[in-house]
Amino acid sequence: MSTVSNLKAVLGSFFHTPVYGGFELLERTLIELDDDGVIERITRPDDAAYAEHVAAARTAGEREPGSFMELAPDTYMLPGFVDLHVHAPQWPQAGVALDEPLNVWLDQRTFPLEARFADPEFAYTVGADLARTFLSRGTTTVLYFASAHLEGSYAVSRACAEAGQRAIVGKVVMDDPAANHDFYRDATPEQALVDTEEFLTRVETLDAQSRAADPRFAGAYAAVTPRFIPSCTDEALAGLGQIAAAHDAYIQSHCNEGQWEHGVAIERFGKTDAEALASFGLLGPKSIMAHCTFMNDGDTALFAETGTVVAHCPISNAYFANSACPVRRMHEAGVRIGMGTDISGGFSPSMYDDIRQAVMTSRMLEEGVDALVPQERRGAGRPSRISAPEALYLATKGGAEGLGLATGSFEVGRAFDAQAIDTRRPYADLTGFGVFDEPGDKLARILYLATPDNIRQVWCQGKLVIER
Ligand code: GUN
Numbered sequence: 001m002s003t004v005s006n007l008k009a010v011l012g013s014f015f016h017t018p019v020y021g022g023f024e025l026l027e028r029t030l031i032e033l034d035d036d037g038v039i040e041r042i043t044r045p046d047d048a049a050y051a052e053h054v055a056a057a058r059t060a061g062e063r064e065p066g067s068f069m070e071l072a073p074d075t076y077m078l079p080g081f082v083d084l085h086v087h088a089p090q091w092p093q094a095g096v097a098l099d100e101p102l103n104v105w106l107d108q109r110t111f112p113l114e115a116r117f118a119d120p121e122f123a124y125t126v127g128a129d130l131a132r133t134f135l136s137r138g139t140t141t142v143l144y145f146a147s148a149h150l151e152g153s154y155a156v157s158r159a160c161a162e163a164g165q166r167a168i169v170g171k172v173v174m175d176d177p178a179a180n181h182d183f184y185r186d187a188t189p190e191q192a193l194v195d196t197e198e199f200l201t202r203v204e205t206l207d208a209q210s211r212a213a214d215p216r217f218a219g220a221y222a223a224v225t226p227r228f229i230p231s232c233t234d235e236a237l238a239g240l241g242q243i244a245a246a247h248d249a250y251i252q253s254h255c256n257e258g259q260w261e262h263g264v265a266i267e268r269f270g271k272t273d274a275e276a277l278a279s280f281g282l283l284g285p286k287s288i289m290a291h292c293t294f295m296n297d298g299d300t301a302l303f304a305e306t307g308t309v310v311a312h313c314p315i316s317n318a319y320f321a322n323s324a325c326p327v328r329r330m331h332e333a334g335v336r337i338g339m340g341t342d343i344s345g346g347f348s349p350s351m352y353d354d355i356r357q358a359v360m361t362s363r364m365l366e367e368g369v370d371a372l373v374p375q376e377r378r379g380a381g382r383p384s385r386i387s388a389p390e391a392l393y394l395a396t397k398g399g400a401e402g403l404g405l406a407t408g409s410f411e412v413g414r415a416f417d418a419q420a421i422d423t424r425r426p427y428a429d430l431t432g433f434g435v436f437d438e439p440g441d442k443l444a445r446i447l448y449l450a451t452p453d454n455i456r457q458v459w460c461q462g463k464l465v466i467e468r
């Protein structure tokens with residue numbers, strides 16, 4: 001969907017996190033886009049050419065309606081979110097069955113549901129609804145696990161492309177007959193590899209054709225996707241590492257999620273999950289690994305050395321990871337980190353909910369949770385908390401940098417992916433009532449309190465994809 005594709009200039013106030021640690025407010029700033037929906041020029045009020053650029057953009061807007069937009073004073077733009085970990089076929093069960101342990105939840109609840117993606121029409125329906133739901137919550141870029149089916153996975157790519165969302169999708173590989181139901185797995189390791197290559201080719205074609213038809217097409221990418229070590233044979237894991245290297249493709253999987261998964265790799269290989277993935281050529285600068293809670297210092301160093309990206313999924317981790325992800329420790333060790341909702345291990349399609357949970361979890365990791373344990377042994381024993389702006393970085397530019405895609409902040413050369421937050425909605429007033437007017441307070445109230453109703457418009461690659 002695209003109702004406006006000729007947007008050339010936006011005048012308003014923009015919050016973003018160009019570097020980890022703080023935030024920046026670009027007040028009454030003019031952002032201009034090129035024909036491809038990429039930010040071409042940013043002019044701030046203290047710039048000598050400000051009045052001239054604003055006047056020119058306004059005049060152009062009168063000539064060409066829709067090319068100029070001015071935000072209301074209580075509206076702020078944030079970058080579109082980048083969600084680094086989602087399971088598209090699990091969307092129908094978001095919020096369901098979260099009281100089971102991971103292996104039971106997968107085997108008894110999730111795999112039978114994912115098997116429904118054998119029907120590509122069902123896959124398209126679910127994928128399209130999820131893509132639109134994400135967009136409505138401000139998420140413009142998503143890294144998806146689809147299902148083990150070639151056609152069902154391709155339906156997810158098509159649904160995202162048609163919804164106007166930038167998507168990286170993987171056909172899931174889960175080929176080990178000893179670990180998977182016969183009704184839902186790759187027939188053989190060879191077939192898993194053939195289907196993966198076919199999927200990469202199809203998505204490449206979809207991307208090329210879509211870009212040729214629309215200069216503001218946001219992008220369709222494919223990822224090599226071994227579900228996780230326990231689902232896959234050695235043969236499939238090694239083959240996928242080779243395919244990814246040959247195609248310079250993204251790789252995604254789960255790593256060190258919880259106690260059970262952590263133990264499987266050690267028993268099978270005498271190695272940690274991270275070491276085992278590395279041995280199959282599955283870690284590297286285009287690898288995005290979900291969860292990563294059971295990371296020892298060696299695993300963390302391995303991630304930093306290889307440039308592997310962590311998809312931090314704080315809501316899901318509260319249910320399935322048996323631990324809290326040491327985000328601050330990994331960041332300080334040089335690991336690249338973004339954030340993921342992990343639908344449906346995480347119940348919420350809103351990255352706002354994960355930003356909030358990321359901050360809360362980090363505080364609980366630092367302080368500990370059991371008051372009966374003496375204070376000196378209760379917490380992680382080192383600073384572990386992260387701030388709300390740091391969590392915003394993970395949800396925006398951190399994810400974008402993790403994918404190597406030019407989005408996630410308002411900087412020249414990056415796609416104009418943005419959400420307009422009206423802070424003065426009925427029943428959702430985020431203004432601070434004139435008492436809390438500092439930029440940090442305004443941003444905090446947006447991050448902690450924004451509801452879907454506050455997100456009035458969303459743009460992806462300069463195209464309006466949501467208007468409430
Ligand atoms: N590990 C392997 N598959 C899954 C999944 O679908 N969700 C979660 N949270 N962990 C997994």
Ligand code: FE
Nearest residue numbers: 254290342345
């Ligand atoms: Fe997951």
